[in-house]
Amino acid sequence: MESNKKYWKGLEELNNTPEFVELNKHEFAEPVPIEEVLSGTGLTGKTPRRNFLKSVGFGIGAVSLAACQRAPVHKSIPYLIKPEEVTPGVANFYVSSFEGQAILVKTREGRPIKIEGNPGDLFGQGGISSQAQASLLGLYDTSRLKGPMQDGGDTGWNPLDSFVKAELAAIKASGKQIRLVTNSINSPSTLGVIAAFAAEYPTTKHVTYDAVSYTGIIQANQNxxxxxxxxxxxxxxxxxxxxxxxxxxxxxxxxxxxxRQYVTKRNEAAVKSGKMSRHIQFESGMSLTGSNADVRIPIKVSQEGLALVNLYNEITGTTLPGSKKLGNNIADNAIMLAAKQLAAAKGRAVVVSGSNDVAVQILVNAINSALGSYGNTIDLDNPSYQYKGNDADLVALVEEMKRGDVGAVFFLDANPVYNFYQSSAFADALKKVRLRVSFAPYNDETAAACNIVAPNHHFLESWGDENAVEGFYTLIQPTINPVYDTRKAEQSLLVWSNNAVKDYYTFVRNTWNNGILAKGGLAGQNGWDTLLQDGFIKVAEKPATPVTFSRDLNAVAQTILAQGNKLTGGEGKLELQVYENTSVGDGKYANNPWLQELPEAVSKVTWDNFAAIAPKTAEELKLEEGDLIKITANGYSTELPVLLQPGQAQGTVSVALGYGRTKAGKVGDGVGKNAYPFLALTNGTFQGNAVATIEALGGDKVVLAQTQTHGSYEGRDIIRETTLQEYLKKSEEKDHGHGEHEKKQTYDLWEAYDRPQYDWVMAIDLNACTGCGACVVACNVENNIPVVGRDEVRRRREMHWIRIDRYYSFDEKGKTVTEEKEIDKLEDLDHVSVTYQPMLCQHCDHAPCETVCPVLATTHSSEGLNQMTYNRCVGTRYCANNCPYKVRRFNWFNYWNDSRFENYLQNDYTELVLNPDVTTRFRGVMEKCSMCVQRIQAGKLNAKLQKRSLNDGDIKMACQQTCSANAIIFGNKNDPNSEVSKALKSDRTYYVLEELNVQPGIGYQTKVRNRLTTEA
Structure with missing residues (x-):
């Protein structure tokens, strides 16, 4: 399975530009004078992380008080640990829920320090996203409001309650409308509170919308x-x-x-059995999903609807009116082949679309109905409640406010002044409302337009519940007393509606006692205690049944095709697509530095959004990477730097949502540009596609903080990739004695040491890793890894101990739908394959870093780990120079005690967000992956206290634990029955740069793609 392909990290490496060559001549980014660091303003990143966290508002003096108080009044029972008061040095785990996912919250000395997935969770089964990992930091954010506000000034809860109740009474008497605007709510208790509030004030209407809308799918299923x-x-x-x-x-x-679902059809067992799923992606911008597809076909935004029409025609043998070919031979051929594959897999196939257009989703329903997907791959009987928004309701609210019909409006987890497509119109209409209340924990864009702000608790301070999918209920419980003078939004509504139940905890208990506990076979106090230990209840699924689609599609097809024609770009115009990226998302977490510095999955850009354009299109427009352009669409203009993106459809431009916040907090303010105004209300839903004009602004180029080409392997063999067909053929040959396993001869220059008990190693399956980056954030949280900011990333000084390398390659062999032909470096950049590879310290048995360290700061343990002794390190950086994997990081500044950084300090309590089990490093030392040695020691100690041997799976690395794909496996190689030993015995296993005889301790499993060939 040796790969003959050429893999390259970015266009600089592919073209071997002079700038790239010059940068890679230098092993290290040179330091800058401290005066330059101190001259930086705002969030340039010149202040390194430990001071950076202080400067941007994550100093948490108030938390010390909250953490030192006794546990919450209503005792929260730690997960699997006997309830007890805080014991110094001993962690407690509490169950909770994040956006419907069951999680575990690790606390030390009364303060939460880590979020992990609950193994019993329906969604990730122990894995959680980067946003869930990073959400911990919001608890310690001093940008949060410290208490209630009225008319822009501080107030107390009692006077605020009196004012709001008096206003509501007056509005009720006047007959004016009351509106409660929220993002999707699936909490049974919260919905109960809203119902009780509406009963007290009958003119109340609950308006639900989502910043990134799924109204099109919901309405299509209704239709x-x-x-x-x-x-x-x-x-x-x-x-x-x-x-x-x-x-x-x-x-x-x-x-x-x-x-998690996707990988179960693409893991080792699926590959060996030959039953690996096949994934075909049609899209304009290069997405994380598209980059993982077996076959990815770039098509224009205007062609997505037409492509679905053609797919329907091929599957059903009919021809909808107005149908025509895309005029793209590769795409037309792929649609024909995909239709054959789908038809052959009836009942085991699914077609999905990211469009928010109702007509498009109705057509998708028709296709899936023809394929027998309902009741099998699509379940309407156990639906998701994660998104329930109705775009039309929010548009209607604006008109109601303009007419003066609304007397009061409440905003819960909603920020329409930022993310409504006509934000200025919303803000102007809001001024006509008498009582404007926001429950935002920050003085965000919408809260700033309200006369009352009643700040909500952080979810780690709260009681609550969630029901993200039919039959799956999760509990939220507090892990710390409220840090500031905030109050649960639901409790405020209970107080203002004169509810007999004033305490939200009691309301939650009543909700569960009156029905939910019984659904899970639980009852009474014992049932509640069990819930507090488990964190969730799963009710048996309803039988998923097929449904019949019987609508006439002629009018639907005409609507789709007409919309596609409107999106077709003319001369000098591009087809614009806005999207939600994998780091900052919809902008809700824009003030989180862990997420801002997480490289976006495909582009590897941090601290910014950009205009992604195909290299061929950029050449036609005479644009280069970093050029600043003005994009105008739907009456809105903004300026963004160009990023040349291989795989982007020609004639299109993609821009990420979630940036351009003005009142996010000290981290998020002014980062990137707001793309929400590019949205338009089309056919009753918010849609992010438009025709855009592009204007080059000239001037200096913008240097994006992009991490991907920070270092080079100089053309060495890093990635191994094959197709399922080739793999099965070679496996069959080996089974019949026709193949031989390649064995590389190695030489030892010194005696090897025995590892009689433990030999810690790792296996990483490239077929399972999707490149999402959740492991990067988990490692940051667990190991106190610095955030350095935009400018330091530009200097190649990001401090991540694990990175996700992204490699491009051309399809040079195999008769695929992209056809065999001579590679044109611009034309064929549209058709690239992408492979992701997590890269961290390989803990080599013949570690080249160890032999060059003059002070023995890096040494090898008797358990196979490459260790760092920080107080020995004098910062020679010889080890980093000698590391072939470039996984060592040098911290240039002392972020704790350097008086020259005092201008950035707010208080002295940033330590409370750090893991006390991990040494904090000072200026001038090397940092790298330690294989979470603190977790290894804790696991061994726990087994010893229980007087038993250490079991496989007792110890999980932070990166491993958060991965819902189970792409990372850690364990003891000496145990032949361990999961990692079995994984490393796979015939797909290889070791990166094993020809150097460094003997790495991490084995990778070859990437396998199930190509869509003309013979398939």
Whole structure:
């Protein structure tokens, strides 16, 4: 399975530009004078992380008080640990829930320090997303409001309650409308509070919308089947997946769950059995999902609807009116082949679309109905409640406010002044409302337009519950007393509606006692205690039944084709697509530095959004990477730097949502540009496609903080890749004695040491890793890794101990739908394959870093780990120079005690967010992956206290634990029955740069793609 392909990290490496060559002559980014660091303003990144966290508002003096108080009044029972008061040095784990996912919260000395997935969770089964990992930091954010506000000034809860109740009474008497605007709510208790509030104030209407809308799918299901629900997709039951712009592994609906499902059909067992699923992706911008597809076909935004029409025609043998070919031979051929594959896999196939257009989703329903997907790969009987928004309701609210019909409006987890497509119109209409209340924990864009701000608790301070999917209920419980003078939004509504139950904890208990506990076979106090230990209840699924699609599609097809024609770009115009990326997402977490510095999955850009354009299109427009351009669409203009993106469809431009915040906090303010105004209300839903004009602005180029080409392997063999067909053929030859395993002869220059008990190693399956980056954030949180900011990343000084390398390659062999032909470096950049590779310290047995360290700061342990002794390190950087994997990081600044950074300090309590089990490093030492040695020691100690041997799986690395794809496996190589030993025995296993005889301790499993060939 040796690969003859050429793999390259970015266009600089492919073209071997002079700038790239010059940068890679220097092993290290040179230091800058401290005066230059101190001259930086705002969030340039010149302040390194430990001071950086202080400067941007993550100093947490108030937390010390909250953490030192006794546990919450209503005792929260630690997960699997006997309830007890805080014991110094001993961690407690509490169950909770994040966006419907069951999680565990690790606390030390009364303060939360880490979030991990609950193994029993329906979605990730122990894995969680980067946003869930990073959400911990919001608890310690001093940008949060410290208490209630009225008319822009501080107030107390009692006067605020009196004012709001008096206003509501007056509004009720006047007959004016009351509106409660929220993002999707699936909490049974919260919905109960809203119902009780509406009963007290009968003119109340609950308006639900989502910044990234799924109204199109919900309304299409209503129109097609009479069920206004978001389906529960089951990619683990699909042999063939065809997606049209749905980034279901990156940001679409339930990406952690879909990742876990997707990988079950593509892991070692699926590959060996030859039953690996096949994934075909049609899209304009290169998404995380598209980059993982077996076959990816770039098509224009205007062609996505037409491609679906043609797919329907091929599957059903009919011809909808107005149908025509795309005029793209590769895409037309792929649609024909995909239709044959789908038809052959009836009942085991699924087609999804990322469009929010109702007509497009109705057509998708028709295709899936013809394929027998309902009741199998698509479940309408156990729907998802993660998104329930109705775009039309929010538009209607603006008109109601303009007319003066609304007397009061409340905003809960909603920020329409930022993310509504006509934000200025919304803000102007809001001024006509008498009582404007926001429950935002920050003085965000919408809160700043309100006369009352009643700041909500952080979810780690709260009681609550969630019901993200039919039959799956999760509990939220507090892990710390409120840090600031905030109050649960639901409790405020209870107080203002004169509810007999004033305490939200009691309301939650009543909700569960009156029905939910019984659904899970529990009851009374014992049932509640069990719930506090487990964190969730699973009710047996309802039988998923097929549904019949009987709508006439002629008018639907005409609507789709007409919309496509409107999106066709003319001369000098591009087709614009806005999307939600894998790091900052919809912008809710824009003030989180862990997420801002997480490289976006495909582009590897941090701290910015950009205009992604195909290299061929850029050449036609005389644009280069970093050029600043003005994009105008739907009456809105903004300026963004150009990023040349291989795989981008020609004639299109993609821009990420979630940036351009003005009142996010000290981290998020002014980062990137707002793309929400590019949205338009089309056919009753918010849609992010438009025709855009592009204007080059000239001037200096913008240097994006992009991490991908920080270092080079100088053309060495790093990635191994094959096709399922080739793999099965070679496996069959080996089974019949026709193949030989390649063995590389190695030489030892010194005596090897025995490892009688433990030999810690790792296996990483490239077929399972999707490149999402959750492991990067988990490692940051666990190991106190610095955030350095935009400018330091530009200087190649990011401090991540694990990185996800992204490699491009051309399809140079195999008769695929992209056809065999001579490679044109611009034309064929549209058709590239992408492979992701997690890269961290390989813990080599013949570690080249160890032999060059003059002070023995890096040494080898008797358990196979490459260790760092920080107080020995004097910063020679010889080890980094000698490391072939370039996984060592040098910290240039002392972020704790350097008086020259005092201008950035706010208080002295940033330590409270750090893991006390991990040494904090000072200026001038090397940092790298330690294989979470603190977890290894804790696991061994726990087994010793229980007087038993250490079991396989007792110890999980932070990166391993968060991965919902189970791509990373850690364990003891000496145990032949361990999961890692079995993984490393796979015939797909190889070791990166093993020809150097460094004997790495991490084995990778070869990437396998199930190509769609003309013979398939």
């Amino acid at each position: 097609s089947f009479g069920k206004a629900v978001l389906p529960h997709y089951r990619f683990d039951k699909a042999d063939i997946i065809v997606s049209f712009g749905a980034d279901f592994l990156g940001s679409w609906i339930s990406h952690s769950e879909f990742t």
